[in-house]
Amino acid sequence: MTASVAILGASGYTGAELVRLIATHPGMRVRALSGDRKAGMGMGEVFPFLAHLKLPTLQKIEDMDFSGVDLVFCALPHATSQAVIAALPRGLKVVDLSADFRLRDPADYEKWYGKPHAAPDLQKQAVYGLTEFYRDAIRPARLVAGTGCNAATGQYAIRPLIEAGVIDINEIILDLKAGVSGAGRSLKENLLHAELSGGTYAYSAGGTHRHLGEFDQEFSALAGRPVRIQFTPHLMPFNRGILATGYVRGDAQAVHKALADRYAAEPFLHVLPFGQLASTRSIAGSNFVHVGVMADRLPGRALVVAALDNLTKGSSGQAIQNANLMLGLDETAGLMLAPVFP
Amino acid sequence: MTASVAILGASGYTGAELVRLIATHPGMRVRALSGDRKAGMGMGEVFPFLAHLKLPTLQKIEDMDFSGVDLVFCALPHATSQAVIAALPRGLKVVDLSADFRLRDPADYEKWYGKPHAAPDLQKQAVYGLTEFYRDAIRPARLVAGTGCNAATGQYAIRPLIEAGVIDINEIILDLKAGVSGAGRSLKENLLHAELSGGTYAYSAGGTHRHLGEFDQEFSALAGRPVRIQFTPHLMPFNRGILATGYVRGDAQAVHKALADRYAAEPFLHVLPFGQLASTRSIAGSNFVHVGVMADRLPGRALVVAALDNLTKGSSGQAIQNANLMLGLDETAGLMLAPVFP
């Protein structure tokens, strides 16, 4: 069986990454594509790297025919997904890649995104899409909310440590290095090559980055009490990859063991040998996550470093992994592409 | 049927790229790997981006067992392949990625590589590996010589034009922009990030680049008389991709038609609409080639621009495409991976 999917917002980076991955997916094909401002164009015009594929022409969402579509990937900007998804035919499965359904409590959504949630009823049905931790809920879900890419990276490093109780949950610092494609195809001065290449700086620092909403929600739920981490993202002069350097308090060997045990059976999570740390170059272009642990010279402190590709495992790869589950396909179908190096 | 292959020289970039591509190849698996200086190490240690794969440990060539191996990829440095391949069991099919068997006339080899050919008998059996032009000879061959990556790029732009007789063969200029991975994993000052990033310059200019041996051989054979092009490569501050800007004399529409006709049925060759030129970003990480044509304002002059990924279509992807033919597999097996962008 081959599932038919539609992609809303196909003219952005996560939309294009979905198409890239589905191109060699054995059980999925693209049935329809939307791209409002580029409606009428072919994907090969919008993204010449996809020129070798036979793909539907980009349409406006209101012109789309969802009959025969099994699942919709919604790769629209934040705040527009809510209305669009609410208007989709009820029977459609949906994987949303925006931030719109990540926070279970609409009050949290309003706090972090600055406006009331427009579809609180839909929110109740949404399942948080961190596959390895919500697999059972994702399989039967109608609506899965893809995680933030930074939020995913940090959670892969930290969740098993909270679960296993091997770290002090009051003392978690994540210093994150984020490739620029996470900012999307947006026309902002700071995203220009001339501005960004050749250097780095922190952004949305001090506790203002919206992905903290996800960290707060998820870590608190795991711990059974409020957990608030310190989180500082830095914009990196490369396109793909996030490196999360986690500073935690606990025994480094126990930290390593908690991760190794938790991820032993996971196809995409690779815990490096103790004392080795992850590099973004080793996972770029793939759905894999590398996690490494090292003891610091200060007793009782450990480093946990996780790396993933923000466009793949951090968004579109994760979306397909979840869609595979929702469609009854092999969870890893289409996702075993090796990273690209050099 | 799954073919078993061995890779000699797996610790270099083309060796690693072979492994990357075979990882999702439906009809090929890696049976043995050599890497002399890194013998005893796992591929995941030498190349952490391959850590998710179960692969044989690197061995010295003399310790390898070739029983059960169907085909050997030889990704050794130039000048060492000749002796190594000569010593392999006779029944083994071989795809060589070095320069050792590209030039049919041993005198040409000596002229361009500065030493006598060490295996002239083997040379007689070797088939030049530019798949789209030597397919029939490659299929039954025992030894196929992979082309130079620059030589491949230029030939994809120019061969159909010579074949169709639409350009002046005395006036061909190729200005080439080559990503740095083509220089291999060699420890040279000019390949350091601090030296190479942020700028460009011409190298091996003036007619000294060894790939001219291939251009001379192939274009002369096509034309039936000596053809000598002008060829200037430039080192680029990026890792993957070659852009060949061809300056030719002839009618631009006829040039475009010659290319479009010649490549109409080719799965990996994509001729862009007239007036559009190729970009390396649109093929990086894939086995695809983009070729574009534009008329210049000077009457009778045309631009032909070809782009391919030097590690994929320029070497390891080409090698697998040839191996597919030699092993009776589907020619495109394992090679339809979409480019990676951004």
Add this chain to the structure above:
Amino acid sequence: MTASVAILGASGYTGAELVRLIATHPGMRVRALSGDRKAGMGMGEVFPFLAHLKLPTLQKIEDMDFSGVDLVFCALPHATSQAVIAALPRGLKVVDLSADFRLRDPADYEKWYGKPHAAPDLQKQAVYGLTEFYRDAIRPARLVAGTGCNAATGQYAIRPLIEAGVIDINEIILDLKAGVSGAGRSLKENLLHAELSGGTYAYSAGGTHRHLGEFDQEFSALAGRPVRIQFTPHLMPFNRGILATGYVRGDAQAVHKALADRYAAEPFLHVLPFGQLASTRSIAGSNFVHVGVMADRLPGRALVVAALDNLTKGSSGQAIQNANLMLGLDETAGLMLAPVFP
């Protein structure tokens, strides 16, 4: 004596480069700055790299007081300079960095820029700002038109060869590699880091690039008859630097001698020893130009490669060099900063 200057359009890259260079100029100081959309802001806010300088606040042009100002640098976008400069007090010396006054014939302006020239009278007074070739006219000029950065690079490579009559003027090809800052601080998709880094492609190819207007004008004037070159620029994934690879017909030694003789006394023009070619990394951040010559293997063909920094010698450094002449200062004042490497 210290000259007081005003900079119109200080919030763009060439404006900021002017400020950078004047910061250590012994005979010039910034008296006023304009930046329409950023009026009211300090330069250190717009460009934090200038935060250490005491500078006037950005104003709207209409609010500027030009009393006490000796010279105005006009770094406004193309097509806006004409009106602005026409409205400036008559006594002010002006160096314009836009394209508005580069083409002596208003019909040429209209041909290349698509609209009638708005200040044809001013155009008659304008001197073309390629310092080493128009020095005597620049010294007493009231209005100097800075050259295009690509046009400057190509002319440094080719002008002496036309002057000396050592090449065939019907067969000049310039393949140009241009750093992205030449495109300015404009919000365009293709200038994003995610789109541009890691690859290259040709743009404004086939004879459509506007700097051809300058090549046509200047080379024809030199030759005394129409000269039309073939010119193909490529966008490069680095910020500063242009490399022009010139393909010419003539004796390479004579070509080298013509350049070495012509530039022997020039403080910023450095002709490399015969057989060495230029690199953009060797001049980035400076006002220097490197030019190298090599013979091709094809008899009678030579390569000429010139490199300069588009923001310095290609625009703002050139502007200051011209201003030095116009103000009676030492021509090299403030411009002997060494390139920055690595």
Add this chain to the structure above:
Amino acid sequence: MTASVAILGASGYTGAELVRLIATHPGMRVRALSGDRKAGMGMGEVFPFLAHLKLPTLQKIEDMDFSGVDLVFCALPHATSQAVIAALPRGLKVVDLSADFRLRDPADYEKWYGKPHAAPDLQKQAVYGLTEFYRDAIRPARLVAGTGCNAATGQYAIRPLIEAGVIDINEIILDLKAGVSGAGRSLKENLLHAELSGGTYAYSAGGTHRHLGEFDQEFSALAGRPVRIQFTPHLMPFNRGILATGYVRGDAQAVHKALADRYAAEPFLHVLPFGQLASTRSIAGSNFVHVGVMADRLPGRALVVAALDNLTKGSSGQAIQNANLMLGLDETAGLMLAPVFP
């Protein structure tokens, strides 16, 4: 008066940076250059970006004539400086850029560098070269030990906070992002463009980086008791610049005030307005340091981010600043060059 200086180790990046800065220094000129493996070559051959300068030919150290030399910059690799400096004429002032004389206690040297100190008597005379904190001792010194570039960055962020007593000295974390030129011109696989560009990873993590010897020495001396920080450097895909992200406990406003007060009169230290953080792009190519402070959402926690150019303020610019003091020149002479952007 113009001081004559010699540079030992001029063929490395810090040696070349010294030459770059001295090129426009009004009170210093280069009298002699050493470069053992490149003895006999001109600097313009070794570093074409310096080709415009008239400079002495590179010599072997043993062939150098130090008569008439006022001061020697020693830019040799670690562990070779000790013997070389011990053998220099006694009257020569010396600024050493290596790690050889940074640690006052020879036992610390042995601990961090793995071998006994070869010149413990010289060590006693050496002054630690962090100019803003050792100015009075540097002025009359004969031997000044340049600081580590990472160590300088971290100290500029943290020293005033320890001095002012506004942070908890048991809870200092520095997450550092270091440009690759800090690793020097060494031929290592991980420094190749193909390996390094496009990603990041932590190195010398867990408390093993040698610059911790300096942090321990300096912070403990300031605090009057042992201070041990947690320090994790990351290798960045850019050439110049270090960003140190400091996680400290204390009132953010008090932290900002301590920095602003301490650096108010310093010509090269720029404290950004409260709530703004530093970027390496804003100081690259210059001797300036930017320091910014922001409060975290977690009460009592602050971020301190410092940025400097590792080759300028982190080594060669610092060396010249110290030499200026030792030679009785204006401390800022030759060092007011503005950063280069974009």
